[in-house]
Amino acid sequence: MLPPIAPAFDLETLVQAATAEGSGLWDLSRATLHADGWENAVLETGDGWILRFPRDEELDFDQEIAILQHLQGRLLVRTPSVEWIGQKTRFAAYRKLTGAAFDRERYASASEFQREALASSLARFLAAMHDSMDEVEETELEVPFLDHEPTLELVVKEMRWLPASHWRHAENLIGQFATMWVGDNVPGPEVLLHNDFHTGNMVFAEPVGDLTGIWDFSNVQIGVPTFDFRYFDGAPRDLLERMAGHYQMLTQRPIDVRAAVVANRMENLFDVLQTRRMDLFDTVTARWAAADAGL
Secondary structure (H helix, E strand, O other), X not given: OOOOOOOOOOHHHHHHHHHHOOOOOOOOXXXXXXXXXXXXXXXXXXXXXXXXXXXXXXXXXXXXXXXXXXXXXXXXXXXXXXXXXXXOOOOEEEEOOOOEOOOHHHHHOOOHHHHHHHHHHHHHHHHXXXXXXXXXHHHHOOOOEOOOHHHHHHHHHHHHHOOHHHHHHHHHHHXXXXXXXXXXXXXXXXXXXXXXXXXXHEXXXXXXXXXXXXXXXXXXXXEOHHHHHHXXXXXXXXXHHHHHHHHHHXXXXXXXXXHHHHHHHHHHHHHHHHHOOXXXXXXXXXXXXXXXXXX
């Protein structure tokens, strides 16, 4: 039986929970809290440990650990190697993956060769990830299939919270999402998706260099390859298009860039409506306009 999740996700509570384990593995005297994740709160220790605390009972913690163990050595880059699982509070601990963070500004001034090399590196990871398990393994690990209907249903239901001035944006997006994703009109075989593939979960050899490590496998699901490209909508868009090209050459699988953009923006709208923070809608629509302009 799993231990309970943490009673709160502030720094003091999580440090107390980690201390109570008595593992002797990490030094918590200089721990910092990363509380911006939807699924997990993260303690980073001064001596290089990452302690990930799931926020929700509904997250399948055992499955995430099993998937991480199953994927060790299969993905071309470093991934978390869990060395401790909480006995009193639910969390997993592993050594921090070190490397450079992606730098958008440096990408903007990068050479053609650097941009292509980065895009190729990201595409190679996705190709490896998508082929990392066969159907038997996916069934044994009970990896879920993506279901886009709940997203559509919630957004349609909560539309009334949007000011009327925003309806045109939202209705156009909802229509595209319904046609493309709920209507199963995005091409490609179903594969094992990382499903949280964005630069905040990655480390690189240099700020515009090869991908060397990736973490957070708590959202792994089965779906078409295009869905794993969605968070590169504004990364900037140039990088998304280059990645899609390299992935298609590597795998001969089609990537629908427009469908990836629509999936990302529907997720943005879902988050706005779920939190009912309408002030965020102006922020995301400005970000969409910048991405469409290639910024």
